[in-house]
Every structure is written in structure tokens, then in C-alpha cells.
Amino acid sequence: MAEIKIRKKSPIWPWILLVLIILAALWYFFIYLDTADIDDADDVDDVNTEQIDDESYNSEDNTNSDAYSETDSTYNTSGSNQLSSQPVTTTIADANKSMIDLIDAVRTKSLQTKVTISNDLKAQREKLVKTTSSTSESSWMNTMKSSGDQIIAAMQTLQKEKYPQLTNEVTSAQNSLQMVDASKTFEDQKARIDTFIRDVVTTLNKMQ
Numbered sequence: 001m002a003e004i005k006i007r008k009k010s011p012i013w014p015w016i017l018l019v020l021i022i023l024a025a026l027w028y029f030f031i032y033l034d035t036a037d038i039d040d041a042d043d044v045d046d047v048n049t050e051q052i053d054d055e056s057y058n059s060e061d062n063t064n065s066d067a068y069s070e071t072d073s074t075y076n077t078s079g080s081n082q083l084s085s086q087p088v089t090t091t092i093a094d095a096n097k098s099m100i101d102l103i104d105a106v107r108t109k110s111l112q113t114k115v116t117i118s119n120d121l122k123a124q125r126e127k128l129v130k131t132t133s134s135t136s137e138s139s140w141m142n143t144m145k146s147s148g149d150q151i152i153a154a155m156q157t158l159q160k161e162k163y164p165q166l167t168n169e170v171t172s173a174q175n176s177l178q179m180v181d182a183s184k185t186f187e188d189q190k191a192r193i194d195t196f197i198r199d200v201v202t203t204l205n206k207m208q
Contacts, residue, residue: 010130014173028152029040089190089193089194089197090190092137092140092186092188093130093131095144095186095190095193095194095197096131096140096144098127099128099147099148099151099197100125100128100189101131101143101192102151102197102200102201103121103124103125103128103147103150103151104125105204106121106151106154106184106204107121107122107159109158109204109207110137110154110157110158113158113161113162114158115157115161115162117153117154117157117158117166118150118153118154118157120153121151124143124146124147124150124188125147127143128143128144128147129145131143137185137186138182138183140185140186141183141184141185141189142166142182144180144182144193145177145180145182148177148180148196149177151200152170152173152174152177152197155170155173155200155203155204156170156174158207162207163206163207166203166207169202169203169206170203172199172203173196173199173200173202176192176195176196176199177196179192179195179196180192180196181192
């Protein structure tokens with residue numbers, strides 16, 4: 001009688017385990033790559049954002065510190081604009097802006113009339129532009145007074161060369177500035193500063 005050989009089947013679980021390992025490896029590979037790509041994209045976005053922020057800051061800083069340009073002023077070279085007859089001097093920030101506007105208007109007027117004025121006015125403008133909330137009150141008062149002196153000096157030059165009829169107006173503005181006591185507080189001198197600014201505005205608006 002012939003002997004029947006029984007062949008044992010190879011176990012299937014090693015193959016199942018191998019497939020699972022391969023699937024796990026593929027899953028990890030693709031998930032890791034996707035995460036890495038996202039992280040890289042986030043890093044690029046962060047770098048771009050930082051660059052934009054830096055450019056915005058530098059742009060703003062340059063705008064503040066650049067020398068005067070015709071577009072900075074409430075005047076323009078055509079002479080069609082006038083300074084507001086009601087300047088705001090409620091706070092130091094308001095008064096500071098008004099002083100910058102006055103300097104810009106004087107410098108624009110010098111360009112319009114081709115009258116040479118002192119470059120000291122530019123330096124005073126830069127000091128005013130650099131004024132921040134941390135600037136001491138006494139420091140601003142001194143800057144305001146010295147800026148006022150340069151404004152009056154420039155207006156006197158303009159008046160003598162182009163506007164002889166405005167002698168009294170320029171003198172009135174000068175007298176108003178002399179009444180401002182830089183050793184006292186802004187609140188104490190606010191009304192006098194306001195008078196000075198208004199006198200300068202009135203005079204500049206007559207320089208047509």
C-alpha cells in the first residue's frame with residue numbers, strides 16, 4: 001500500500017506582518033514629508049512676514065527722518081493750498097504736528113518764491129519728527145522754541161525779499177513767540193503757543 005505524504009502549509013502570518021510593516025513605513029514616509037513641507041512653508045511665510053514688517057518699519061522710519069519733500073506739506077508748489085486757520089494745539093502731539101506743518105509751509109514758500117532760507121529749519125524739523133511719547137516735556141518746549149526762532153528767521157527773509165507789505169504780521173508772530181516761556185510746562189504755555197502758531201498761519205496764508 002502506497003504511503004501518502006502530507007505537506008504542511010507554510011504559515012501566512014509572516015507575510016501579513018511583512019505587508020503591515022511596509023504599509024506602516026509608507027504611511028510614515030508620506031505623513032512625515034507632508035508635515036515637513038508644511039513646516040517649511042510656514043517658515044517661509046514667517047520669513048516673508050518678518051521682511052514685510054521690517055520694510056514697513058523702515059519705510060515709516062525713512063518717512064519720518066527724510067529731508068523735506070514738497071508732498072510733506074499742507075502747502076504745495078502751486079500755492080493752491082493754505083494752512084488751516086484753526087490749528088490744533090490741545091496736546092503736545094497736536095502742537096508738534098502744527099509746528100512741522102509750519103516748517104513745511106515755510107520751506108514750500110521758499111521754493112515757490114526761489115528765496116534761499118537757512119538749512120537750520122530742516123534740522124529743527126527733524127527734531128520735531130523724532131518727538132515721541134517718551135520725549136520729556138521740557139525737551140519738547142525747548143525744541144518748539146528753537147524751531148519757532150528758525151521759522152521766524154525764514155519768514156523775515158521771505159518778507160524782506162518778496163512781501164514787504166507783511167512787516168507787521170511777521171513782527172506780530174515774532175512777538176508771540178517771545179511770549180512763550182520754554183522753562184514752563186506745556187499746559188501753562190499752551191495758549192501762547194497757540195497764539196504763535198495762529199499768527200504764523202495767518203502770515204503765511206497772506207504770502208500769495
